[in-house]
Each structure stands twice: as structure tokens, then as C-alpha cells.
Amino acid sequence: MAAVSLRLGDLVWGKLGRYPPWPGKIVNPPKDLKKPRGKKCFFVKFFGTEDHAWIKVEQLKPYHPHKEEMIKINKGKRFQQAVDAVEEFLRKTKGKDQASSHNSTEEKNRRNSSEERGKQSAGEEKRKASLSEGRAKTGTGEGKKRVSSVSSERGSKSPLKRAQDQSPRKRGRPPKDEKDLTIPESSTVKRVMTGTVAGFKWPPSVSEPVKDSDPHFHHFLLSQTEKPAVCYQAITKKLKVCEEETGSTSIQAADSTAVNGSITPTDKKIGFLGLGLMGSGIVSNLLKMGHTVTVWNRTAEKCDLFIQEGARLGRTPAEVVSTCDITFACVSDPKAAKDLVLGPSGVLQGIRPGKCYVDMSTVDADTVTELAQVIVSRGGRFLEAPVSGNQQLSNDGMLVILAAGDRGLYEDCSSCFQAMGKTSFFLGEVGNAAKMMLIVNMVQGSFMATIAEGLTLAQVTGQSQQTLLDILNQGQLASIFLDQKCQNILQGNFKPDFYLKYIQKDLRLAIALGDSVNHPTPMAAAANEVYKRAKALDQSDNDMSAVYRAYIH
Secondary structure (H helix, E strand, O other), X not given: OOOOOOOOOOEEEEOOOOOOOEEEEEOOOOOOOOOXXXXXXXXXXXXXXXXXXXXXXXXXXXXXXXXXXXXXXXXXXXHHHHHHHHHHHHHHHHHHHHHHHHXXXXXXXXXXXXXXXXXXXXXXXXXXXXXXXHHHHHOOHHHHHHHHHHHXXXXXXXXXXXXXXXXXXXXXXXXXXXXXXXXXXXXHHHHHHHOOOOOOOOOOOXXXXXXXXXXXXXXXXXOOOOOHHHHHHHHHOOEEXXXXXXXXXXEEEOOHHHHOOOOOOOOOOEEEEOOOHHHHHHHHHHHHOOOOEEEXXXXXXXXXXXXXXXXXXXXXXXXXXXXXXXXXXXXXXXXHHHHHHHXXXXXXXXXXXXXXXXXXXXXXXXXXXXXXXHHHHOOOEEEEOOEEOOHHHHHHOOEEEEEEEOHHHHHHOHXXXXXXXXXXXXXXXXOHHHHHHHHHHHHHHXXXXXXXXXXHHHHHOOOOHHHHHHHHHOOOOOXXXXXXXXXXXXXXXXXXXXXXXXXXHHHHHHHHHHHHOOOOOHHHHHHHHHHHHHHHOOOOOOEHHHHHHHHHO
């Protein structure tokens, strides 16, 4: 590998941590991201992910010579999508090159044609000049000299060049017909430049970044044509900020091709408490994006993998909070969230003025309000930020984050939120994010129960479950969620991506939220009973799709 010469713009296979070799492209790093000391390395943008990293040269291989080898080694769906994206990128690049070559040829032909017309015009002018000179022999010598001078000048230039010539003449006034030719063109150009052309939006030039040139980042390009000033400011900050009528704000990871690099990690020390299905993926992405992270988990063995990846180990929640600037927590339910803060060696014991605490657990509004009050009473800053997604989305850094509380802390967390999610929303005062999260999960849980009900009804009526899925996937309900959960059921694979016990907990809390404002939730209540039956059948630690088993027992 040492003999292989790599340079900016090359497509490569790169080895990133414990992951298999992945296709990427060598790009310029962000200006404020320093190159690691030691061995030679390149900054690589990986296809099919939002990952960017400094990769040592010995861990890089040229893309094309090793393509077949890598495809044989890796068979995963995401890997194949990444390879497909590379090929799409190559097709687009080839198409642009061909278009550029074609345009260059056309321009050359136009220039040649123009020169030929100029030569023909010059010949015609010379012929006319000779005739004029012959007729003018009877005139005075001064007259002959003037006519000859004018004719000679006309013969030396095409009409277009003559009109554009602004140089003064040494003798005599310019003929009237020349002034008439020049002035109309000048006024026309001025009128066009202040009218049609001024209002025309030119396409980006070859040197300008084309935002949608990379298919991997297309889902980050959210239209904000009504707010160009906000959009411009967002790109310079590597964030896109959208103000909604409700007063909420969303932050999306910016298009990496537009800002020439990846996320610039905050220089604040980050703590993270809770390494479950969601927390593990979040911490992994924080580390990959260059954040300094200290971790703690009730079961200490879960920390080992992250220590190997560069995280630091905290012995207690209080120690993590006291040594870090911003501490995130993601635990299972209201009781766990309270115990983590108020229990022995808990978060509250490490809080002092200026310390920041972000609770990402899905809990009820009363619980998160209580936690906010005790944190703030010690001089700390509080933000609730529950996440919508599952284990796969957590691993992919594609969560949706719902935040509320300290707005300044929300902004301080921007690089962290970009690392772990595709979008984050700021929803105002503490409690709003908890309520919104419960509503989202209520809809999701009820939908999952309906899917299971439909599949079992198809089975008992002699209909093909696979055909039902195929029909649903071709209709308005088609979604990744629908397809994945139906596949789980058809394959009998209930490995947890979102624990059944947690979706039932969220349904229960959503129903209580409805009761608190006298709002009926009969659909959620019915779904909740089905999940309770599934739990009684020992399905708590399986995926939520295991609710299917409540219908077949």
C-alpha cells in the first residue's frame, strides 16, 4: 500500500475503527479541524453514512482495483447501498465531464465560424474600398486621403469589432454610420443587464459546490426558499435553522459538500450516562465525530467497547457530571431517570453552577419538570431531549431529537445533536418535548398493533401475509417502519430494535397524558391492552413487533 499514490478527490476504501472497509472519497477537511500528528493520513468522506474521519494512508486502498475484493467480503444491505451510491457518483461525474467536453467543442466551433465570417466580411470591405478609391480619383487629394483611411479601417475590422472599438481616431470625426452602430448596441446591453439578466438566476458554475451532487446527503437538503437569509447563515454555521409557526426550531445536519468537511465537534467535555440500545449508538457517533466523551453505565462491562474507541470511564454519575461540561443521560423510564439524578452518587451531587444536564429519556412531563427544578436549584442548566428512532437509526446517527428547556444549552449541544441525529427540534419550555415524544410513540405503538392485527387477520382468512405486505408497500402506507416490522413477523425474528416493554410504557404514559387534560385516547388504550397481553406472554425484552404473538396465542 505504501507504493500507492493517493491524492485529493480519489475514491478509496477506508478502514474506520472496528467497521469493515468502506467506500469513501478523499476531501478537504474543515479549516478548523487539525490534522493528527504522526503518520501520513487523509481526510475521508464515507459514502452511505454521515461519517468523516482522518484515516492513515496504510488503511486506505484505491477504490477501483479493490472493488471486487471488497464486494465479496461485505454482503450487508447498507454496504451495498454505499457501493451503489459510489457508482451513481461516478455516473454523474462522467456525465458532467462529457457535457463539459461537448460544450468546449461547440464553443471552439463557434469561434472558428465567427473568425471565418470576419475574414469574409473583411474581404468584402476591401473590395468595396477599392471601388470607392477608384471613383474618388477625380476628387481632391485630401478627399482621397480621407476616403482611403476610412476604407482601410473598415476593411481591417468586422462590423462587431468596429462597434466595440472605443479608441479615439487621430484624424477627423468618426463617420455617422459608425456612431449609429455603436450607440444602439451600448444602450441595448445596458437595458438587458438592468432588466432580464439582472432578474435571471444563473446556474452554479463548475467551481461552485453543487449541493445535490452527492446522493448520500440529499436527505439533508431541506428547502428554505422563503428565508434565504436564514438559510445562508445556517450553511456558514453548518446548521440549518427553520422557524415554524408554532415557535419551534429545528436543526438539521448541513450538507457536507456545501461546507467542505464534517461536523466540527464542540470543545466542551461531554459525559454520557446509560449505554442501552439507544445510548450505545449515540456515544459511538459522538466519538466518531471527534467529541471528548466520558461514559458511565450501571453495568460497567458495557463501557469497555467505548473505552477502546477512545472514551473515558466515569466511576459514578456524580463524577461524570463534575468532570464534564455537558452530561447526557438516556435511561429506560421515569423511575430510572429519577434514581439517576436523585440516588446515591447521582447526578445532583455533581451539579454546581454552570454544569449542564441533558435528559434524553422518554418520560412523562411531570418527571422531567421535577428533574429540571432540582438541577436548576443547584445552579445547573437543564434540557430535555428525548429521541425518536430505534437501535438502527441510533447506530446510523439518524435519530430525531425533541428538545425543550434551556435554549442556550440547546445551541451549545448543536454539534452533539448533529452527530447523533438527522434533525432536532426545540419545542419551548420544559415538559413540551416529553409530551410530544409520548404522542409520537403513541402513534407508532398503535400503528404497530394494527399491523400485527392485519397480518393475523390475513392468516386466519386464508390470505397470504407476504402478499398483504407487498400491497401495503405499494400504497400510501409504504414506509421503512412498515416493511421492517412486517419482515420481522414473517421471519419470526424479534431481536429488539425497540423493546416491546418500552413502547407499552410509552402508551401507558400517553394515555395518562390524555387523562390529565380530559382527552379520550381509545385507540391507544386498545393497543395498550394488546401489548400488556404480549408482556404476559414473556415478550417484554423482544422487539415491539412481537406484539404479533398476542394475537396468535
